[in-house]
Amino acid sequence: MKTKLWLVAGAAVAMTLTYGCKPKGAQTAISGDAASKVYVAPGQHDEFYNIISGGFNGQMSVVGLPSGRVLKILPVFSVHPENGWGFTEETKPMLNTSHGFVPWDDLHHIAISTTNAEHDARWAFGNANNTPRIARVDLTTFKTVEILELPNSGGNHSSPFITENTEYVVAGTRFSVPTGSDQNRDVPIDTYKDNFRGTISFISVDKDHGDMNLAFQLEAPPFNFDLARAGKKKSHGWFFFSTYNTEMAHTLLEVNASQKDKDFIMAVNWKKAEEYIAQGKGKKVPAKYAHNKWDENSHTGTSTMMNEVLSLDPRELKDIVYFIPCPKSPHGCDTDPSGEYIIGSGKLAAVIPVFSFTKMLAAIEKQDFEGSVDGMPVLKYESVLHGEVEKPGLGPLHTEFDGKGNAYTSMFVSSEVVKWNIETLQVLDRVPTYYSVGHLMIPGGPTGKPHGKYMVAYNKITKDRYLPTGPELAHSAQLYDISGDKMQLLLDFPTIGEPHYAEAFPATLVKDKQVKFFPLETNSHPAVLKGINDARVERNGNQVHVYMTTIRSNFRPDNIEGVKLGDEVYFHVTNLEQDWDVPHGFAIKGANTAELLVMPGETQTLKWVPDRVGVFPFYCTDFCSALHQEMQGYLRVSPA
Ligand code: CUK
Ligand code: CUA
Numbered sequence: 197m198k199t200k201l202w203l204v205a206g207a208a209v210a211m212t213l214t215y216g217c218k219p220k221g222a223q224t225a226i227s228g229d230a231a232s233k234v235y236v237a238p239g240q241h242d243e244f245y246n247i248i249s250g251g252f253n254g255q256m257s258v259v260g261l262p263s264g265r266v267l268k269i270l271p272v273f274s275v276h277p278e279n280g281w282g283f284t285e286e287t288k289p290m291l292n293t294s295h296g297f298v299p300w301d302d303l304h305h306i307a308i309s310t311t312n313a314e315h316d317a318r319w320a321f322g323n324a325n326n327t328p329r330i331a332r333v334d335l336t337t338f339k340t341v342e343i344l345e346l347p348n349s350g351g352n353h354s355s356p357f358i359t360e361n362t363e364y365v366v367a368g369t370r371f372s373v374p375t376g377s378d379q380n381r382d383v384p385i386d387t388y389k390d391n392f393r394g395t396i397s398f399i400s401v402d403k404d405h406g407d408m409n410l411a412f413q414l415e416a417p418p419f420n421f422d423l424a425r426a427g428k429k430k431s432h433g434w435f436f437f438s439t440y441n442t443e444m445a446h447t448l449l450e451v452n453a454s455q456k457d458k459d460f461i462m463a464v465n466w467k468k469a470e471e472y473i474a475q476g477k478g479k480k481v482p483a484k485y486a487h488n489k490w491d492e493n494s495h496t497g498t499s500t501m502m503n504e505v506l507s508l509d510p511r512e513l514k515d516i517v518y519f520i521p522c523p524k525s526p527h528g529c530d531t532d533p534s535g536e537y538i539i540g541s542g543k544l545a546a547v548i549p550v551f552s553f554t555k556m557l558a559a560i561e562k563q564d565f566e567g568s569v570d571g572m573p574v575l576k577y578e579s580v581l582h583g584e585v586e587k588p589g590l591g592p593l594h595t596e597f598d599g600k601g602n603a604y605t606s607m608f609v610s611s612e613v614v615k616w617n618i619e620t621l622q623v624l625d626r627v628p629t630y631y632s633v634g635h636l637m638i639p640g641g642p643t644g645k646p647h648g649k650y651m652v653a654y655n656k657i658t659k660d661r662y663l664p665t666g667p668e669l670a671h672s673a674q675l676y677d678i679s680g681d682k683m684q685l686l687l688d689f690p691t692i693g694e695p696h697y698a699e700a701f702p703a704t705l706v707k708d709k710q711v712k713f714f715p716l717e718t719n720s721h722p723a724v725l726k727g728i729n730d731a732r733v734e735r736n737g738n739q740v741h742v743y744m745t746t747i748r749s750n751f752r753p754d755n756i757e758g759v760k761l762g763d764e765v766y767f768h769v770t771n772l773e774q775d776w777d778v779p780h781g782f783a784i785k786g787a788n789t790a791e792l793l794v795m796p797g798e799t800q801t802l803k804w805v806p807d808r809v810g811v812f813p814f815y816c817t818d819f820c821s822a823l824h825q826e827m828q829g830y831l832r833v834s835p836a
Pocket of ligand 1: 304305594634696
């Protein structure tokens with residue numbers, strides 16, 4: 197067993213790290229049947245939903261596979277003027293945080309809910325990297341229904357990852373931060389080792405309704421936590437996190453970062469942590485964080501500020517945390533469908549180490565440790581290792597599985613995907629990606645039941661693949677057929693925002709469960725109107741409330757007078773339609789908010805403060821019938 201080849205010839209790596217390998221003018225040979233494999237005939241549906249992170253656009257996008265057709269941009273952490281997300285009075289609380297209203301974030305990872313380690317596709321979870329939050333999307337409405345902020349965290353990268361029955365969504369902090377009784381501690385940055393801590397958040401998920409709660413936080417050494425995966429099946433009850441900067445440096449300029457040959461995979465026995473909590477061993481500590489929920493009957497979000505969290509310190513409570521040495525700066529940390537193998541991908545390593553869960557348990561049992569960090573045991577690399585994949589390529593990042601005993605690892609630096617056998621560790625096939633692949637995804641790939649038919653590479657650099665669009669080029673994904681021995685490139689498709697992780701699941705799981713409209717009779721919004729005769733305008737001090745209905749194809753009221761300069765106008769618009777796919781829009785001239793796009797049976801509210809005297813037209817923005825263009829009105833603003 198060779199364990200010394202961790203460092204690739206340094207200079208070669210340094211040269212390619214920044215830009216990756218970019219084959220010049222590469223042409224892709226596509227065989228004749230590729231087109232037919234991705235062709236979804238007009239009127240036919242795709243086989244899989246692919247939910248893709250938008251990176252710096254803060255949203256998710258919904259794409260059909262194998263066609264690569266974009267079906268929806270789904271607003272999550274960023275305001276979305278197209279449908280009023282973050283602009284309406286009802287949705288504003290969803291973007292509230294302990295810092296106030298935060299209208300943007302950076303979404304990297306998707307997790308689709310599972311039962312018994314198989315997709316049930318009830319919810320999609322996403323992470324906000326910048327102002328740490330986790331969102332939950334309901335896949336019957338494709339709507340963000342919950343956002344939970346995370347205290348004691350900075351750079352919520354290592355999330356969201358879920359346990360096999362979606363018991364928990366887990367989130368590890370990228371940046372260690374000054375934690376403790378007061379999160380806003382003013383300390384010198386060079387007191388990092390003393391004052392900063394890492395944090396892993398365990399968020400419980402209600403199994404019927406999906407509601408999230410910050411169950412507890414596990415304190416961790418001041419490393420950077422990068423990615424993670426839950427154990428499954430035999431390793432259910434454990435969680436595995438990749439870490440870097442185990443030097444615990446407060447600056448990662450090259451002298452400080454990556455000094456060590458090995459960082460760690462942190463193995464967490466969360467069942468043990470649960471036992472300690474049941475025994476009352478958690479400590480409640482002050483922590484300020486927002487918990488935002490969408491109510492599906494009142495069509496309204498509420499934000500509650502929380503003020504404490506249960507904290508567990510594994511320096512005091514033993515048998516929760518163990519460290520597995522892993523070659524330099526592991527990025528991805530993935531568990532195979534059986535739950536036996538844990539794959540760490542050291543970005544700067546020349547091999548891919550594959551660890552064995554069985555060996556890990558045996559080593560823990562024998563107390564076969566090589567030392568400790570922060571009072572927590574470090575296991576011996578050799579005693580936990582199943583083996584190493586040799587010469588896999590350069591810059592291994594992420595690994596997915598096909599359910600047939602094979603693993604697929606993305607190679608950022610050498611721009612390829614490498615297929616290898618989990619048992620024998622032999623490389624079986626490699627295909628180029630165009631270019632510099634980040635994450636890759638196989639439908640069901642992170643679960644116990646992958647659908648090993650397609651693999652998608654989400655690339656960091658697109659270069660010459662599409663018509664150029666100025667300084668910023670389209671981001672891209674590439675779809676491969678992996679049903680045979682050799683991977684075959686089928687399709688390039690552009691993505692919305694920068695794709696990081698994505699998941700895909702069979703369309704049959706959700707397509708017949710879609711909510712077609714919201715029943716008006718269960719609409720409990722305080723401003724709901726149940727019919728056109730309820731439409732009216734009411735004044736309350738300087739507030740003017742317009743209770744408005746929409747139905748094909750008019751607004752009631754459509755001529756509004758009596759508004760004075762200095763008034764605040766609230767348009768409470770109820771869409772009376774009870775039919776699929778008949779939203780109505782509402783927009784008024786000069787409003788510095790956005791439009792409303794009101795779903796059938798829903799009530800939404802736009803606040804508008806007129807800036808001048810005059811007559812302001814308003815109209816419906818969604819072409820809803822032959823008389824859509826007639827769906828309009830006037831509002832008159834008179835001097836105060
Ligand atoms: S990261 Cu983006 S390529 Cu944020 Cu999951 Cu590895
Ligand atoms: Cu309603 Cu157009």
